[in-house]
Amino acid sequence: MRRGSRALTALVVAVLLGGCSSSDADEVRAYWQDYCGKLGTWQEARNSVDAFPKRPGRPADGGAGALAPTVISAAQTLDAKGHDEDSARVLDDTVAAVTGADVMAEGRVVSSCDRAGFETLVK
Numbered sequence: 001m002r003r004g005s006r007a008l009t010a011l012v013v014a015v016l017l018g019g020c021s022s023s024d025a026d027e028v029r030a031y032w033q034d035y036c037g038k039l040g041t042w043q044e045a046r047n048s049v050d051a052f053p054k055r056p057g058r059p060a061d062g063g064a065g066a067l068a069p070t071v072i073s074a075a076q077t078l079d080a081k082g083h084d085e086d087s088a089r090v091l092d093d094t095v096a097a098v099t100g101a102d103v104m105a106e107g108r109v110v111s112s113c114d115r116a117g118f119e120t121l122v123k
Contacts, residue, residue, distance in 0.1 A: 029081055035074040036118035042067045043123045068098040086112040
């Protein structure tokens with residue numbers, strides 16, 4: 001019976017170690033890069049309103065409202081496939097930041113991008 005126990009333990013260890021390959025990590029990193037890039041683009045559009053007065057025929061929000069769905073979509077992907085603490089809460093904070101002007105939520109997602117290594121993509 002001891003032999004069966006050892007085999008089961010070896011199988012469990014193999015499954016646990018094999019479940020996290022470097023390609024999985026690369027994929028998650030790509031999701032973070034996509035998300036942080038889209039968040040940064042949204043921030044630039046939103047911030048352009050502060051720097052320049054509204055011009056006739058241009059959106060009052062600098063186009064940030066039109067970009068919000070793409071940022072939320074990237075957050076949904078990250079939430080579904082990120083598998084870490086930051087990606088688990090990024091969706092709620094993103095929605096609050098891009099649709100509700102929640103400065104605290106925006107700060108949290110920017111910090112998450114910093115921790116993921118994409119601090120240069122966000123403001």
